[in-house]
Amino acid sequence: MMRVLLAAAAAVLVAGSAWAQAFPTKAVTMVVPWPAGGSTDIAMRALAEASQKHLGQPIVIDNKPGASGTLGPATMAATAKPDGYTVAQMPITVFRLPYMQKTVFDPAKDFTYVIHITGYTFGVVVKADSPHKTFQDLMTFAKDNPGKVTYATPGAGTSLHITMEQIALKGGFKWTQVPFRGGAETSAAVLGGHVVATADSTGWAPLVNAGELRLLVTWGATRTKNWPAVPTLRETGIDMVSNSPFGIAGPKGMDPKAVQVLHDAFRKGMQEPSYLAAIEKLDMANDYMNTADYAKYVLAKIAEEKDIIEKLGLAQK
C-alpha cells in the first residue's frame, strides 16, 4: 500500500516537473473584459504582441466585455483550469463590485495574481472660459456653494466618481455627480456648458489641446508627459493618487512555475519599444509590480475599496 502511494506521489512529482518545464506548449488565452478597439483592449493587444515572442507561444486575446469589466475575470474564475493557459486583465472593478452588489467571485480567493502592469490617466477639465482657473478655485467654489458644482463622469461607481467623492470627503464639501453613459458624452457635457466640470480619462485630450477645455488637475503620482504644466492632485493639497491600476491574473491554484514563466514573459514584453509606444499614445505609464508585490497590493486594495464604498454609502444594502 505504502509503495503504491509512494509510486503515485513520485509519478505526480515527475509529471508535475515535466509539465512545468514544458509550459507553455500551446497558445495562452488572455481574457480582456472590455470591447475590442477600446483603450484597454488596444493596450492589452500591444502587450500580448510584445510578450508572445518571450513566451514562445502566441497569446490570443478573447474579448469578454460586461458587468463593468468583471464578467471576463468572473467567468474565468468559474470555468478555466488553473493551468496557465488562461489569464485575464484585472480591472479595479473586480475589487470594488463585490461590495456594491452580489457577485459570484471573491477577489481575495478566486484568482492567482501574476503581474501588475499600468493604469490610466485621469483628470478634471472645465470649459476654457470657465471662471475656475485652478482645481483649488473649483474646490473653494464648491465649499462656498454646496452642491452647486456639477461634474460629469462616465458612470456611477467608476473610479472617476469614487475619487471625486473622496476628494469632497477630504475637503469637507459637497458637489454633485452627473453620471453619463460612457466616456464620449462627458466631453460634450462640459463643452456644451451642461455641467461645470468633467472627470474622465483622456477622452478630453483633443479639446484640451485645442484650447476649448482647460485641464485643471491630473490624478497620477507624477505630472503627465503630455501636459507637464498641469499639477497633480497631490500638488493641489489632496494627498491621493487615482489611476485605476490593473494587472493580469489567472484562476486560483496556478502552479508557481507557470506563474513565473508568464510573469517573465510579460515583464520583458513591457520593455518592448512597440508596447511602450502604444501605451504612450493612450497616456498610460508603466507601473510594474512583481507577483508577490502585486498579490500583497491586491489585498490592501480590496480592504481600501471596501472602506471607500462604505464611507460613500454605495455599499449593497
Added chain:
Amino acid sequence: MDLLSDLALGFSVALQPINLLYCFLGVFIGTLIGVLPGIGPVAAMSLLLPVTFSITPEAAIIMLAGIYYGSMYGGSTTAILVNIPGEAASVVTCLDGYQMARQGRAGPALGISAFGSFIAGTLAIVGLMFLAPSLARFAVKFGPAEYFSLMVLGLSILVYLSHGSLLKALAMAAVGLVLGLIGIDQINAMPRLTFGQLELVDGLGLVPLVMGLFGVAEILVNLERRVVREVFDTKLGSLLPTRQDWRESAAPIARGSVLGFLLGILPGGGAVLSSFISYAMEKRLARAPESFGKGAIAGVAGPESANNAAAGGGFIPLMTLGIPPNVVMALLLGAFIVHGLQPGPLLIVQKPDLFWGIVASMYIGNVMLLVLNLPLIGIWVQVLRVPYAILFPLILLFCIIGVYSVSNAIFDIYLMLGFGVLGYVMKKIGYEPAPLVLAFVLGPLLENNLRKALILSQGEFATFVTRPISAVCLAIAFVLLISPLLPRLRQRREELAKEE
C-alpha cells in the same frame, strides 16, 4: 475657392491607387456584413482594426469608414427579402419592404433603398463639408433636458408605427421599456431585474432581441405554413423602380436625408431613431397613410435614406470635436489613436490631407457602393427562389453567428432563441415587434436623461419647457400625439353643425 482646393487635395489623396483599393475593400466588406444579419459594423471593424496597424493612417481610416457606411447599404437587403433586419436601423424597413417583396416587388424595394442610400450618403458628405464645425457646436447644446424631450418626441411616433390597434402598440412599447430597464441603473449603479445573473448586469443586447423578434420568429411562423410557398416571382423587367416609384420616393428620400443627417450628429441611437422618425413622418404626410405597412415604397425610401444620412452625420462630432456619437465612431476613434492621430478641432488644421482625403473617399465609396449594389439586386432576388428547407437553416445559422460575434457570449444565443419564441407568440396574437424595439432603444435614454436633467435643475421640472430646444421637441411631440384625434374632433363638430 478654399473649399475647392481643399477638396482637390482630398481627391488627390483618395485617388491614390492604394487608397482606392482600401476604399473598395471597406465598402465591399461593409456590404457583406450589412447583408449578413447580426454581424454588424462593430464586429467587423474591431476584427480588422489590428490588420490596419501596418498600413498608412489614411488607408486605415478610409477602409474602416467604408465598412461603416457600406454596411448601411446592405442592412436593408435581408429586411426586404426575408423580414430580418440586417441591423437595428433597418427594423422599420421590414414593415413595408418585406410586404413589397411578398407582392413580387423585391427588386424595386432593393433598388429604391440603394438609390436612396446613395443620394442620402452623398448629401451627408456635402453637409459634412460645409457645415461640420457649426453643426458640431449646435450638437453640444443638447444637454440632458434636450435629450429627454427628443426621446419623448421619438416615443410619440409610436402612434404612427402601428397599423393595427393603438392599444396593442402601447402594450408592446411598455414591454420594451421594461426590458430596457434590465441591468445596472446608470445613475445609482444598482442592478435592476437581473435576478443575480451576471449576464444580465449589462442589460439585454439589442442584436439578440432584434434577431429573435424578427428573424427567428419569422422562421417559426413560416415553418408552420408548410408548403404554401408565396409567389415571390419577380420579372426581370421590374428589377428597378418605375417612374411611378420614383415619383412617390423623391420627397421621402429628400426629407429622410435631412432628418437622418441632423439626428446622426447627436450622440446615442441617431441612425435607429432617424429611421423610425422618418417612417412616421412619411406616414403622416402620405396621401394614403393606410397603404403603409402594406408595401408603400415611401416607407422604404424614407427610412433607408435617413439611416444612411445618419451614418454620414456621425462623422461630424468625431472629426471636429473628437467626440464619438456612437459605438462605431468610438471604434473609429480608437483607430485614429492607434495611428497616432487625435481627431478634434485641430485635425482639419494639422492634417488637412487626411481630413479631406477621408471626405473625398466617401464620395468615391458611395459611387462604388451604388455600382456594387445595383447588379446585386438581381442576385438577391434569386435568393427568394431558394427552397425554404435550405434557406431557413442558413438564415438561422447566420443569425447565431451574428449574435455570437457581437458579444462572444453563448447566453445571447439563448436570448435570441427566447425572443424568437416570444416574437412567434406575438405574431400569432397580432402584436407587432417594432414598437417594442423602439421603446427598448429609447427607454433607457429617456430615463437616464430625465434623471440627469433633474439632478442638474435641482429637481425643477420647468427645465424642460424653459430651455428652447427642449420646449420645441415637446411641442412637436404634443402635436403628433393629438393630431390623430383632430380629424375625429372636426368630424364630430361637423356632425353637430349639421344637426343644428
